[in-house]
Amino acid sequence: MRGLSRTALAEVEQRFNAVAASADLGTLADELFAVADLLDREHGLRRGLSDPARPADQKEQVVRGLLEGKISATALEVAVAAVRSRWSHAGDLPDSLERVGVMAAAAEAESDGRLDDVEDELFRFGRILSANPDLRRALSDPGVPAERKRELLAGLLGGKVAPSTLRLVTQVVVHPRGRSLETALDQYGWIVARARERLVGVVRTAVPLGEEQKQRLAAWLRATYGRDVHLNVEVDPRVLGGFSVKVGDDYIDTTIAGRIEEVRRRLAG
Structure with missing residues (x-):
């Protein structure tokens, strides 16, 4: 998200964090997903609730009229925060509610x-x-x-x-x-x-990594990025040997297949 939507998303997440502590997190996740799905289906409703020219109080009144008594008070407060915010694109509104729904499920897992x-x-x-x-x-x-x-x-x-x-x-x-x-x-x-x-690193290797190898790789990545990196390991015999790691836009390739491809590119050049 960019511009207004990035600011709006931060506001919605802040509201979610403020009210979620006392909620049933699994139920909250399902309810936020349901509201996002409703806005996906109802195009006119989504456009109206994301219209920056429409008064925030009016949009809140519409949401409360639609959802009060049908979802928990916590989910309703998050939905109200979302429609009161200003979005760059109408689709960013349901995107934000889906995102905090995932956050609720993550909080459930952490608890x-x-x-x-x-x-x-x-x-x-x-x-x-x-x-x-x-x-x-x-x-x-x-x-x-x-x-x-x-x-x-x-x-x-x-x-x-x-x-x-x-x-x-x-x-x-x-x-x-x-x-x-x-x-x-x-x-x-x-x-x-x-x-x-945490960051996420996708590791491709020809054979499964042992626990000690994973710990060494995680420690090296933590030292490189200054924060923990969760490793998702994908075993792929095509890499032949060595490993590759993708963290965000960064790609580290120590595989034999990668070296062979690099030699081919140089020869072709």
Whole structure:
């Protein structure tokens, strides 16, 4: 987000942080997702509530009239903060509510001591989708009813992942909002990592890393970036040997495949 929307998002997050402490975080996440989904469906409502020329008090009155008694007081306060803010683009309004919904799920995971699990499980499920085209088609097919997708995910993941992970994956699958499932899962993973103000490093290696290797790599990245880096490790035999790490826009490649490609480029030049 840029300009007005970046400021507005900070205001919504600040309001969320102020009211979420006493909330049922799982319920709060579901309610914020539901409001974001409502605004996605109702284009006229979204345009009206994000119109910077419309008085904030009037927009608040509309939201309270629509949602009061249907969602918790906490979720309503966050929604009111969102519509009272000024957005550069109408789509940034539901985006902000989805984002704080993910933050609520992350806070739920942290309170359960499972935030690391959620980060790992979102990453792994994205890679499972990439490796299983049939599953990906079934979950991304708009012709498959939402309830059927929920049942499929419950059967696949229920009792095997953290409740927050199942909540987030279900939201992505049922309401992808124009994104690929892998892209949405990556975005959610970034927001979850931000709950602890950590960076995320995607490591590609030919063989699984041992725990000591992961700790050494994490310590090196922490010293490099000045903050913790959560490692998502992807085993890919095509790298041949060594490893690569992607942190944000930075890419560190020590793989044999990378060196071979570099030699090829130099020869071609």
